[in-house]
Structure formats: structure tokens, C-alpha cells
Amino acid sequence: MLSLENFQTLNDVLSHSYKWEKELLKRKFYDLGAEGYLPHRTFHQLGKIAHERAFFAGNRTGKTHSASKEIRMHATGEYIEWWDGYRYNHPVNVWICGVSSEINRELERRYFEGEGEDPPWIPSEYILYENKSQHLYKIKHASGGASILQFKTYEQGRAKFQAAKVHIIHFDEEPPMDIYMEGLTRTVSTSPNHHGMVILTATPLMGMTNMMLHYLTRKDTDAQISPEVVRDSRVYVMAGWENAPHINIDEQKRLISSYAPHEIESRTKGIPSLGSGMVYPVPESLITCDPFPIPDFWPRVFGLDFGWKDPTAALFAAHDRDNDIVYIYGEYAVSELTPQHHASELLKQGAGWIPGVYDPSGNQTNQKDGSNLADLYRQSGLRNLSKADNAREEGILTVLQRMQNNKLYIFSSLHKTLREYRMYARKDGIIKDGNDHLMDCLRYIIMSGLPIARTKDLNQMFDKFSKNRFSQKSSQSWMKL
Numbered sequence: 001m002l003s004l005e006n007f008q009t010l011n012d013v014l015s016h017s018y019k020w021e022k023e024l025l026k027r028k029f030y031d032l033g034a035e036g037y038l039p040h041r042t043f044h045q046l047g048k049i050a051h052e053r054a055f056f057a058g059n060r061t062g063k064t065h066s067a068s069k070e071i072r073m074h075a076t077g078e079y080i081e082w083w084d085g086y087r088y089n090h091p092v093n094v095w096i097c098g099v100s101s102e103i104n105r106e107l108e109r110r111y112f113e114g115e116g117e118d119p120p121w122i123p124s125e126y127i128l129y130e131n132k133s134q135h136l137y138k139i140k141h142a143s144g145g146a147s148i149l150q151f152k153t154y155e156q157g158r159a160k161f162q163a164a165k166v167h168i169i170h171f172d173e174e175p176p177m178d179i180y181m182e183g184l185t186r187t188v189s190t191s192p193n194h195h196g197m198v199i200l201t202a203t204p205l206m207g208m209t210n211m212m213l214h215y216l217t218r219k220d221t222d223a224q225i226s227p228e229v230v231r232d233s234r235v236y237v238m239a240g241w242e243n244a245p246h247i248n249i250d251e252q253k254r255l256i257s258s259y260a261p262h263e264i265e266s267r268t269k270g271i272p273s274l275g276s277g278m279v280y281p282v283p284e285s286l287i288t289c290d291p292f293p294i295p296d297f298w299p300r301v302f303g304l305d306f307g308w309k310d311p312t313a314a315l316f317a318a319h320d321r322d323n324d325i326v327y328i329y330g331e332y333a334v335s336e337l338t339p340q341h342h343a344s345e346l347l348k349q350g351a352g353w354i355p356g357v358y359d360p361s362g363n364q365t366n367q368k369d370g371s372n373l374a375d376l377y378r379q380s381g382l383r384n385l386s387k388a389d390n391a392r393e394e395g396i397l398t399v400l401q402r403m404q405n406n407k408l409y410i411f412s413s414l415h416k417t418l419r420e421y422r423m424y425a426r427k428d429g430i431i432k433d434g435n436d437h438l439m440d441c442l443r444y445i446i447m448s449g450l451p452i453a454r455t456k457d458l459n460q461m462f463d464k465f466s467k468n469r470f471s472q473k474s475s476q477s478w479m480k481l
Contacts, residue, residue, distance in 0.1 A: 024414070039239035040066045042228055044085035047197060047284050050235040052184065054200040054215045057239040057270035058257070060247055067110065068121045070199070071096070074168060075149060076126055076143030086195065090165040091145040093184065094265075097152045098171050107172060111149075122149075133416070139413050149325065158182050165189055168200045174211045176481060204272040205263060212272050216434075223443045224435035226311070227419055229335075238419055240269035252292035271422040279396060279424045279431060279439075281404045288418070289409045294318045294329055299453035300321040302330075302351055303388065303441030304358040304374055312342045313437035315417065317347055317445045319453050326402065326446065329408045331417045333438060340374065341382030353456055356383035357448040366429060388444035392431070402446060417442075 039182040040062060043055050045072070073079045074088050096111075097105040112127065116122040122139060129138035130144050135151035152160060154175050161182040169183045180200075187196025204212055215236040217224055225231055227238050240245055245254075247286035252268070257268050265284070266272065280287075294300070300319040305313045316330030330349050334342065343351070358374055374385055389395070410417055420438045425431075 005423070009215070014375075019440055037062075037182050037243060037245070039237050039243050040298075044070060044083070044229065046228065046235050046237065047085040050188070050233050051196060052198045052200075052234040054236040055204065056202055056204050056212075056215075057202055057243050058266070060270045060368070061239050061241065061244040061270065061402055062246070063203075063239065066105075067172070067199050067201045071149075071170060072121050072169060074080055075139045076148040077124065077147075086194070087198065088167070090143055090193070091139075091141040091147040093151045093165065094147065094168045094170070095161075095186075096149060096170050097154055097168050097172065097175060097179075097183070099151050099152065099154055099175075101155060102152050103172070104135070108151050112137070113119055113145045138394075154179055161186065163195070165451075167195065170201070170411075174200070174206065174209060176202070176204045176317070177210045177214070180211065180214075189375050203266055203270060205266045207272050214393075216272075216435075219432065223434050224423055225426070226435045231447065238270045238422075240271075242415070246334045265422070268389045269422065271419075278427060280400055280403060280421065282400070284418065284421070286406070287403050287408060287410055287421075289327070289411045291329065291411045291413050294327070297455055297456070299326075299455050300350070300354045301445055301449035301453035302346075302349075302354050302356045303444035303449055304346075304377070304382075304385070304458050305437045305444070306361060306442045307335065307437060310336060311436070312337070313441050314346055314349075314351070315438055315445060316354065316439040317449065319450055324407055326408050326415065326450070328417065328442065328445075330411075331414045331438060332430070333416050339376040340380045343377050343382050347381050350456075351382050352382070353454075355386065355449070355452045355454055356382060356384050357388035359444070360387050360390045384452075390444075390447040391447065392443070395447045396431075399442055399446050405476065408446070 011272050039055075039057070043053060043066060048052055056062045057065065070085065071094055074081065074092050075094060076089075077088065079087055096104075096107060098107055109115070112116075112119045112124070112130075122137075126140045127137055130136070130139050136479055138146040139149060141147050158176075158178050161179055164186050166183075166186045169187060171180065171183070175183070180198075184198050187198055189196060200211075202211075202217075206212075210395065215225070215234060219233065225236075227236055229235065241252055256264060256268065270282070295318075300318050302314050302316045307313065311333040312335070314332040315328050315332075318327045318329055319325075320327065332342075332346060332349065336347070358377075365426045374387075378385055399408065410421070412418075417438045420435055426438050
């Protein structure tokens with residue numbers, strides 16, 4: 001009997017023949033809930049609420065594999081027990097689309113023949129009919145019917161993507177925009193039981209193309225949309241090599257040494273090449289460090305940015321004052337919760353004793369009840385809150401100088417913060433709004449937070465002093481009566 005303990009990596013699991021696969025399905029062999037593969041799992045989950053999904057990821061992170069495993073489940077009607085994405089209860093019509101005939105032959109081979117010791121994504125016993133000249137297959141579905149899989153290429157042109165009703169289209173790497181929009185149209189139907197979905201998997205080597213802008217920005221304001229935020233039934237997920245534990249460190253180093261310098265960010269982190277458009281044009285490797293225990297004698301502070309639809313965000317920082325180095329070690333970014341809920345989560349990270357600097361807009365009144373937003377957080381336990389300096393350009397310059405002088409580091413475990421860092425960009429010299437809430441927190445900390453940062457012991461001494469002072473004033477007032 002096979003045991004999951006026998007497998008060290010995802011690749012180990014995938015290398016076994018199909019005869020074991022049904023047993024492994026029961027044992028969650030495709031366990032994307034495991035540490036490191038959370039973006040893959042999130043990508044699947046978002047299929048329940050988004051009709052258009054993009055997985056922008058580095059090379060060899062498993063983006064195509066994940067999409068293909070999902071298609072296999074939809075086509076056969078057999079879902080892994082942990083599956084929490086969308087489910088079809090009927091056969092589906094699927095298009096699998098690639099850049100060229102050569103690349104499509106490779107995709108087709110991996111679907112039905114496998115690769116090396118890796119089994120095929122869809123084993124032969126599921127194939128009811130095949131026409132290799134037309135690249136068309138009929139797949140046995142659990143309901144008793146047959147799903148249809150057909151392979152197409154961008155070389156065929158837009159006309160080959162017309163006049164059909166399709167449930168699922170998988171674009172492997174970026175298609176021309178006209179082909180994408182034509183394919184999207186094929187997934188739309190007036191039938192009540194028709195659920196169409198478009199899946200795009202790509203390593204964004206071409207930078208901020210129209211396709212990237214389609215997913216990353218709002219059409220009305222040109223503001224950037226954060227990863228994993230569904231807007232207009234469209235969403236994108238990003239993953240880098242930190243989300244691919246099956247790529248070992250030695251292999252990563254070997255691959256990086258062979259990449260062109262301008263491709264490294266895209267190939268390893270799945271982010272478009274923004275070049276001079278980045279607000280902080282500093283290589284990520286120079287501003288990140290592995291997490292380590294923060295010494296008790298380093299004072300701490302946090303920055304807070306208020307939101308609702310956009311996330312309420314916070315960053316936690318420790319200041320090594322002996323060397324004047326700031327370490328960003330904690331993050332928080334959640335949408336559509338009340339101040340009380342946010343405060344409860346922030347208290348778990350120490351916000352009850354750590355002083356905070358907040359978005360100056362927090363002084364504005366809440367439209368619902370007229371109360372001061374910052375005061376709601378104070379009433380919920382975040383007592384040491386101060387208004388931050390919100391001078392944007394000055395703050396960005398100050399942060400940039402710290403980055404360039406090796407005086408600012410971000411823990412590599414702060415994936416949300418680093419995603420924002422990668423997407424924080426200018427257009428025509430103007431910083432693009434959206435997807436910038438944690439970056440705002442960073443500015444608040446550097447501009448206003450460091451002078452008020454405290455250690456826990458100092459904070460307790462300050463509280464004790466304040467209580468004694470209040471007690472003395474009360475006593476003196478009573479004696480005057």
C-alpha cells in the first residue's frame with residue numbers, strides 16, 4: 001500500500017504510473033493545500049466565482065499542470081475529494097490552446113501519453129474516441145456522456161475560434177487579444193445550465209501587454225487590481241519559485257544563471273517586466289531576507305492603511321537602531337471587515353502594545369455612523385495610534401534611499417507585501433492607484449513610525465507611568481475639595 005510519507009515532493013508523486021493514481025486520489029495526492037502551493041489551490045477555488053482566471057507564474061511552478069489537472073476533472077466528472085473549485089455535473093466541451101503547433105503537440109502528448117515516467121493527464125481508459133489529425137478527443141464522463149477536448153493554436157487565427165459554444169477554454173501562454181476575446185465570447189451562453197470559464201496560464205515575459213492590463217487594471221480608472229481580487233468576474237493569481245517547493249535550490253541557481261537578466265523576475269516570480277515603470281527599481285534580492293526571531297530590545301511599530309472593498313492593510317516593523325536598519329516582519333491585508341474584526345486580528349500580532357501610525361484619511365468620519373474611524377480602532381484595543389505623514393513623493397524617496405543603502409529589509413515570508421512591491425508602478429510619471437495599500441503602510445512607518453517605535457518593556461513602563469500620573473492627579477483633585 002502506498003503512503004504519502006513515501007513522497008518527498010510533488011514531482012515524486014506525479015512520477016508514478018496511473019495504476020496507483022486512484023489510490024492516490026483518495027489520499028489527496030494532488031495536495032495543493034500543502035505549504036508552498038497555496039496560490040495553486042487558490043487559483044482552483046476562484047473558479048467558483050470568476051469566469052476569467054489567469055495564473056501568472058514563474059517557469060516550472062506547475063501552472064500548466066494545475067490547469068490541466070483541473071480540466072481532467074471537469075472532463076471526466078471525477079473530482080479529488082478536497083476539490084473546492086467549480087464542479088460540472090455533465091460533460092463539457094473544452095478547447096486547449098497554445099502558441100504553435102509544435103507546442104500543442106507537446107501539450108497533447110502530455111495529456112494522453114505522459115512524459116518520461118510521468119503518467120498521462122488523461123489515461124487511455126477514459127478515451128472513447130480520438131482523431132489525431134483534427135486533434136479532437138471524446139472523454140468518458142462520470143454521468144455517462146462524453147466530454148469533447150480539442151486542441152487549437154494561435155497560428156490558426158481568430159476565425160478558427162468562432163461559431164461554437166464552449167464550456168472551458170485554456171490558453172497556455174498569452175494569446176493575441178483578438179483571439180482571447182473571441183474565445184471568451186464562445187464561453188457565453190443564454191442556457192441556464194451553461195457555465196463558461198476561461199483559464200489563462202502564462203509566464204509574463206512580454207511585460208505589461210494588453211493581456212496583462214486586461215487582468216491587472218480597471219478599465220474605468222486604470223488603477224491596478226490586487227491579486228486574488230475578483231472584479232467583473234475576472235481574477236488573477238501570481239506564484240513564484242517560493243510557491244514551487246519541488247524546484248530545489250541548486251536547480252534554481254542553475255536556471256537563474258542561464259536566464260537573461262531582464263527575464264529573471266518574470267521567470268522566477270511570475271511578474272511582468274515593468275522596467276523603469278517600477279516605483280522602487282531595486283532588485284528584490286537586495287531588500288529581502290529570511291525570517292529570524294526579532295530581538296526583544298529592538299523597538300517596534302506598525303503602519304495601518306484603512307480600507308473596505310480595498311483591503312485594510314498593516315505592516316509590522318522592527319528597528320535595529322544600533323545599525324539603523326528597519327526590518328518589515330509582519331503583514332496583514334483583508335477586505336470587508338469591521339474595524340473591530342481588523343483590530344482583533346492585529347492584536348494577535350502585538351498591536352495592543354506596539355505603537356502604530358495610520359492613514360491620515362482615518363480622521364475622516366464614517367458615513368454610516370459619523371464616528372471617527374481611527375477612534376474605532378482605539379476603542380477596540382489599538383490604543384497607541386498616531387496620524388502618519390502622508391507626503392507621498394517625499395515618503396517614496398525616503399523609502400528608496402533606505403533600500404539603496406541597505407537600511408531596509410522585508411522578510412521573504414511576506415508574500416502579499418512582495419507582490420505589491422513587484423506591481424507598484426508609474427504610468428507617465430504618475431503612480432498608479434490600487435494595489436498599493438501595503439506600500440502605503442511602508443511609507444507611514446519610515447516617515448512617521450520610527451521615532452515612536454518602542455520595545456515591549458518600554459511600553460509597559462510608559463503605561464505604568466501614565467497610570468501613576470493619572471492616579472496622582474485624581475488624588476490632588478480630591479484633596480482640593
